[in-house]
Amino acid sequence: MTSRTIEVDEEVFAFLQQHCEPLVDTPNDVLRRLLLSGQQVEPSENAALPGKRRLRRPGALMPLLEAGLIAAGDLLRHEQPRRHMVHEATVTSRGWLKLTDGRQFSTPSRALAEQTGTTINGWIYVHVPSGRSLLQLRARVKRD
Known part of the structure; x- marks a missing residue:
């Protein structure tokens, strides 16, 4: 798989941070999950902006x-x-x-x-x- 370098502004980077699991996800992981996975979308209780939705993979429980x-x-x-x-x-x-x-x-x-x-x-x-x-x-x- 070929990797490419992209630049994102501070607002996009902040969005990626809101949707990642710290010390686990890379920006590519977040984008792949948001754009390609088709996983269930749930309301985010941690999102900085009200009404934001995020993808949530199943947890260990x-x-x-x-x-x-x-x-x-x-x-x-x-x-x-x-x-x-x-x-x-x-x-x-x-x-x-x-x-x-x-x-x-x-x-x-x-x-x-x-x-x-x-x-x-x-x-x-x-x-x-x-x-x-x-x-x-x-x-x-x-x-x-």
Whole structure:
């Protein structure tokens, strides 16, 4: 595949930034997703401008949603007793995790790392309705 160089102005670059997953997507990834993928379009809760829409690929929790083990709106919790901290996130309909400050992440580990400030396995979040960890629920999906 031949690559080409293009120049974009600040406004276009800002738009690309709004539609990317930081440290994962390149500008080409964002353009490919927006222009060529045909994926589902959802309202962006993170967009700077009201009414903006963005493409959202399914998050890592989608297999658990599809298996009926979790549901959109379910609460996830991780407790750090020694630090007297509790971190919570909500499952979105596309399998992402939404933090209490509104930021959304496609993987549990990225979400929990943002909350704790350190690299951590986010699959240890506890799914509050079932009392099981995401790791346990993921193992059930793989077994079935």
